[in-house]
Structure formats: structure tokens, C-alpha cells
Amino acid sequence: MISPRCAACKYLRRRCPSDCIFSLYFPPNDPQRFACVHRIYGASNVAKILQQLPPNLRAQAADTLYFEAHYRIQDPVYGCVGIISQLYQQIHNAESELAKTQAEIAFLNCNPQEEVQPIEANYSNFNNLLPNQYCPPSTQNSWFN
Amino acid sequence: MASSSSYNSPCAACKFLRRKCTPGCIFAPYFPPEEPQKFANVHKIFGASNVTKLLNELLPHQREDAVNSLAYEAEARVRDPVYGCVGAISFLQRQVQRLQKELESANADLIRFACNEINPTANLPPPPSITPRPRSSSLGFYQQPPAFPLPYPLPWNDTSDPSGNINDGGEGNM
Numbered sequence: 001m002i003s004p005r006c007a008a009c010k011y012l013r014r015r016c017p018s019d020c021i022f023s024l025y026f027p028p029n030d031p032q033r034f035a036c037v038h039r040i041y042g043a044s045n046v047a048k049i050l051q052q053l054p055p056n057l058r059a060q061a062a063d064t065l066y067f068e069a070h071y072r073i074q075d076p077v078y079g080c081v082g083i084i085s086q087l088y089q090q091i092h093n094a095e096s097e098l099a100k101t102q103a104e105i106a107f108l109n110c111n112p113q114e115e116v117q118p119i120e121a122n123y124s125n126f127n128n129l130l131p132n133q134y135c136p137p138s139t140q141n142s143w144f145n
Numbered sequence: 146m147a148s149s150s151s152y153n154s155p156c157a158a159c160k161f162l163r164r165k166c167t168p169g170c171i172f173a174p175y176f177p178p179e180e181p182q183k184f185a186n187v188h189k190i191f192g193a194s195n196v197t198k199l200l201n202e203l204l205p206h207q208r209e210d211a212v213n214s215l216a217y218e219a220e221a222r223v224r225d226p227v228y229g230c231v232g233a234i235s236f237l238q239r240q241v242q243r244l245q246k247e248l249e250s251a252n253a254d255l256i257r258f259a260c261n262e263i264n265p266t267a268n269l270p271p272p273p274s275i276t277p278r279p280r281s282s283s284l285g286f287y288q289q290p291p292a293f294p295l296p297y298p299l300p301w302n303d304t305s306d307p308s309g310n311i312n313d314g315g316e317g318n319m
Contacts, residue, residue, distance in 0.1 A: 061227045076203060
């Protein structure tokens with residue numbers, strides 16, 4: 001029985017050899033995955049990256065390559081670097097908010113008799129702190145936990 | 146943005162590709178000859194023709210940012226062939242989650258003060274260290290010495306610390 005070609009070999013219209021570097025990571029039932037990485041990196045660059053890695057790390061590498069390619073297609077200017085930029089901004093905002101809040105606590109610790117007005121504004125950023133989780137479009141997203 | 150289309154100074158891309166750098170070279174404004182590694186990384190990961198296609202799909206004013214983000218991703222992938230930029234995203238998301246928890250806890254304490262329900266000096270733990278961690282805190286992700294800086298500052302985010310560290314304790318180091 002002839003094994004089905006992997007998505008890469010189907011895309012490249014070639015025979016899928018038994019030792020195809022792509023076959024384990026680009027199954028035939030997900031043609032869009034290889035199309036994505038091929039568009040951004042090219043087949044030979046992906047093959048070189050995978051070949052230089054030990055086999056136990058190639059699946060993760062293929063997933064992250066797909067993730068980055070996916071976001072580069074969605075945002076051709078910034079790709080996933082745009083996500084990094086947003087996260088830095090969120091961290092900056094959260095750190096400022098935290099420093100402000102803890103300064104108020106420190107003040108109140110030193111001045112326990114001070115009357116304090118109920119705080120209303122400090123929850124303003126709670127709902128905005130976490131970005132939508134940028135999980136790679138794969139089931140193996142353990143690196144985000 | 147550098148321009149290397151002068152007749153005696155090929156851009157880094159054309160030097161690398163060993164070809165004549167023409168006045169209309171698409172790479173010349175973004176790959177100056179004094180930064181050869183930038184193009185070398187981009188070529189290694191994406192390939193010159195893929196970069197050309199990407200740039201041709203963009204408006205001229207978008208290309209500099211696109212090249213810089215490609216260079217950033219390429220350098221991250223060269224340093225960490227398994228995770229590339231995704232490792233940085235993972236690390237930063239965890240930081241955001243940690244800060245949210247700290248902020249929730251701090252606001253809860255503040256509310257308690259406001260309501261005057263407890264004796265703050267008796268029952269509260271000492272305030273946690275509040276010095277915001279500089280983004281250059283060292284986390285050896287790529288088996289590099291500490292304080293791995295961003296390969297390139299993010300020019301479109303003025304509040305970013307260009308020396309910020311994007312790395313985390315290694316998960317996928319070779």
C-alpha cells in the first residue's frame with residue numbers, strides 16, 4: 001500500500017520519500033499549514049532548519065515556524081514582532097499601575113490614621129491586561145502555559 | 146534608513162549576493178553595507194527572493210518596519226532554531242499574567258485599607274518589592290550570557306526599552 005504524500009510533497013508536486021523531512025510535521029490533512037510556511041520561508045529553508053535540529057525538537061520547530069508564518073501573512077509589516085511590541089506595552093502599563101498602587105499601600109502603611117477615600121479607578125486595566133492568547137495554531141501549545 | 150545606491154558602495158544584500166547594486170535595488174535602503182549580519186540572517190531564514198516578494202507587496206513607507214521586524218525574527222530564529230520569536234512571546238505573556246496577579250493582590254490590599262477593615266500593620270505581609278523589573282533582567286534563553294538585548298530596537302514603540310530582554314529560561318535549547 002502506498003503511503004499518502006505529505007502536504008509538502010503534494011504542494012511541491014513531487015514524490016514523498018519514506019525519509020521525507022516534512023512528512024511528520026506537515027500532514028496531508030492540513031495543506032494550509034505547509035502553504036503558509038512555504039510562502040514565508042520557502043521549502044528549502046524550512047528543510048534546512050529542521051534538518052539541523054535533533055528529531056525530538058523538530059515538531060516544536062515546525063509549529064513555531066507555522067506560527068510565525070501565520071502571523072506574518074496576517075500582518076506583513078510586523079508579523080509576530082507586533083505581538084511582542086504589544087506585550088511590552090502591556091507590561092509597561094501594568095508595571096506603572098502596580099508601582100502606583102504599591103506606593104499608595106506603602107503610604108497608608110506609614111500613615112494608618114489617614115482617611116482613605118474608596119478607590120474606584122484601579123480596576124480600569126484589569127480587563128485589558130491580557131492579550132488574546134497568542135497560541136500557535138496547533139494542539140501542542142504547552143509553551144504558553 | 147540608509148541608502149547605498151551610490152556607485153561605489155553596494156548594499157549589504159548585493160555584497161552578500163555578489164551582484165551589482167543597482168540604483169533601484171529594493172534592499173539598498175534597508176540593508177546598509179555596515180550591517181552585513183542583518184542581511185545574512187534574513188537571507189538564511191527567509192531567503193532573498195521571499196524577502197523581495199514580501200517587500201514588493203508593501204507600500205514604500207511600510208518597508209523599513211517590515212525589514213526590521215524580519216531582521217528581528219531572523220536573528221531570534223538563528224539564535225534559537227526551535228522557538229525563534231515564539232519563545233519571547235511565551236515569556237512575555239507569562240510576565241503579563243504575573244503582573245496581573247500582583248496588581249489584583251495590591252488592589253485588594255488597597256481596598257482593605259480604604260474600607261478600614263483590618264489593622265494594616267498587624268495583618269498585612271510586607272509590601273512586595275515594587276521596583277518594576279527592568280526589561281534587561283537576564284534570562285539565559287539562548288545559552289548566552291545574561292542581558293541579551295533586543296537585536297534591534299522596536300522603532301514603532303517609543304515606550305519600549307531597547308535593551309529589554311526577551312528571553313526565558315531555556316526550554317528548547319539545542
